[in-house]
Amino acid sequence: MVIWGLPVPERIRCLIWLAIQGKIATNVLRAQRKGADSPMCLRCTGQPETVLRILRDCAFALFFWSRLVPQQKQHDFFSAPHESWFRINLLSKETTSSGINWPGFFSMACWLLWKNRTTMAFKGPSATLTAPSLLHSIMVKSKLWNDS
Template sequence: MLLWNLVRGILPVGYCLHRKIPSFDPLCMRCEAPVETTIHVFRDCPNSSAFWSLLFNHLAPPGFDFHSFFNSSPTDRLCFNLTNSFTWKTIFVVGIWHLWNTRNMAVFENKMLFLNSTFNKFWVDYHHTLNLKQGQAAGSSSSTDSITRKWAPPHKGHFKLNTDGSWMALDNAGGGGVMRCEKGLWQVGFAINFNAMSAAAAELLAIKEGLLIVWARDIKQLELEIDAEALKMMLEDPDAFKNHDLGNAISDVVSIICRNWKVSIFHVNRSINCVADKLAAMGRSKIRRGEISLFHYPPAELFQDYASDIPEMVAI
């Protein structure tokens, strides 16, 4: 809807509202420029310019036409960004979404986000979008490719924990996970129901619960696999996300990881995390609010998914 309104030139920015309501002050609430236009919101406002500069420091595509991005007219700029590569279109759309949210917080809540907070929110959503696209691509890939993309047992002497979150709304969320040994055998699984503000928050709560379950079993070497690359980055560099909305949740998980054991974090494709994904969906839809169920054997409804991870186990 944001993009549709932007293309049609009907976003309720100060300039458009002033044209319909002459008494309305078209001032930009973020920088106090006298007139807030769409190009000002998404590019020319100092807050927006700083956001794009920070983004380009991390994600500038090779050979990117910076002149067209920063100097073209609103119509030409929109055309330039939406006819670019798929990767850049994804970056651009997620970026303007967060700039619009930042602008609305300034207008309706009189709250100014720090630049790093806006960028961190963008970074998480951008990687979640890429993960979703990767999952769709994996689902439509050839049967040969699907055979090669399998869950792999941990290294000798290690255990492996796969976790995932399932989120629809604040009060409709859950998580799940499974720990397996070096032979790929099921050790313990869980499904939990909880409140979560976002999909990323649900993933973090599932990771936290899974780590606590494993820690209670006195495991000393653990491989943690998750399908959210952005969360892996945040857990490995928590200080960079102290001001993020998820900062406290990240800190909670990191405090468990830093206990007296070795935890290695890996990112995997969503198709490889199938068992954890189904346990998370079970937690959201089948477990009572605030409760957790432990599974010492694979639940019947996902046994085939578990067995297909290690084909030879079907004969066990």
């Protein structure tokens, strides 16, 4: 499987694998297991918190991806179903505008979006990065991993 060859740390590969399987601890999954009071997204009140909500569809993630995905590819990017979304991005042969391979960048971005969400859940909104700060962090960290 392509996940295990991604040029990112092992913990990010594991997160991507779990996300594809629908096994990361979203509020929907936690509510099903009686570990959360509500299945709703922490940021998008009124929307169930699924894997795609956290990593793509939440207003926070949408802000982030809309600045990175070329305009002509945004429709497909934002409308692909769960497994297709991962497959398309992990099998891409493209690079970002700064020369970083897209699958590695995509994986790093998913990791940092997830990490930011869990920070919010455990420490509150004031402890999280803003969307522009997260965007900068992803660019820097992806470049470091791509160059190593």
